[in-house]
Amino acid sequence: MNTLFGHQSELLTIDCLWQERVLAVGRDRSMQLFKVHDESRLIFRSSTSSLECCCFIDNSEFVSGSDDGNIELWSVQKKKPVYIVKNAHTSSTDVNNGELKDNGRNYNGHVASSWVSSVGVCRGSDLAASGAGNGSVRLWAVEGAGKGIRPLYDLPLTGFVNSLAFAKSGKFLLAGVGQEPRLGRWGHNSAARNGVAIQQLKLL
Numbered sequence: 001m002n003t004l005f006g007h008q009s010e011l012l013t014i015d016c017l018w019q020e021r022v023l024a025v026g027r028d029r030s031m032q033l034f035k036v037h038d039e040s041r042l043i044f045r046s047s048t049s050s051l052e053c054c055c056f057i058d059n060s061e062f063v064s065g066s067d068d069g070n071i072e073l074w075s076v077q078k079k080k081p082v083y084i085v086k087n088a089h090t091s092s093t094d095v096n097n098g099e100l101k102d103n104g105r106n107y108n109g110h111v112a113s114s115w116v117s118s119v120g121v122c123r124g125s126d127l128a129a130s131g132a133g134n135g136s137v138r139l140w141a142v143e144g145a146g147k148g149i150r151p152l153y154d155l156p157l158t159g160f161v162n163s164l165a166f167a168k169s170g171k172f173l174l175a176g177v178g179q180e181p182r183l184g185r186w187g188h189n190s191a192a193r194n195g196v197a198i199q200q201l202k203l204l
Helices: none
Strands: 011-016 021-026 030-035 040-045 051-056 061-066 071-075 083-085 118-121 127-131 136-143 148-156 160-166 172-178 195-200
Touching: 021 051, 030 051, 030 061, 051 118, 061 118, 071 148, 083 148, 118 172, 127 160
Parallel strands: 011 051, 118 160
Antiparallel strands: 011 021, 021 030, 030 040, 051 061, 061 071, 071 083, 118 127, 127 136, 136 148, 160 172, 172 195
């Protein structure tokens, strides 16, 4: 039906919401918001890292995760993050008693287990989640108007969390888990099982 051009390298994650808008991150260290109806786009750049994943919060705010272990909160009003959570997933050489080959390091010397490889948002709420390979899924509260992101709870989970999705009801969180990162064999956790983990949630 349509082809959207803009990124200068391969795409890693895309997301959409209610309006005719598409959010995408790529290896070119940019996140782009495509306004399909207007045939226009907004470009948001990360200066120090490669963005791995993204997700809409609402039509004006979104969240991303990067390979330096940070989580970024963005607004359509600014080209740079309005808030950054640094070292959101502390790396470890021993993840839940699972051995991590070569300390999980990639060609840049970063620890693969600390990469934020997935983010998700429970639609219509302030609840967000992020996943890496450090042994847990982290739940966050997103404060409105770009005020920040604060930690809520850690859900133990062995393996690399390569995707996250909340149920529409908000009662469940689904995580795609693997022994290795989704984009390359930068690390390996032999204790993990490839599959989908379902975590029941109780929202207050």
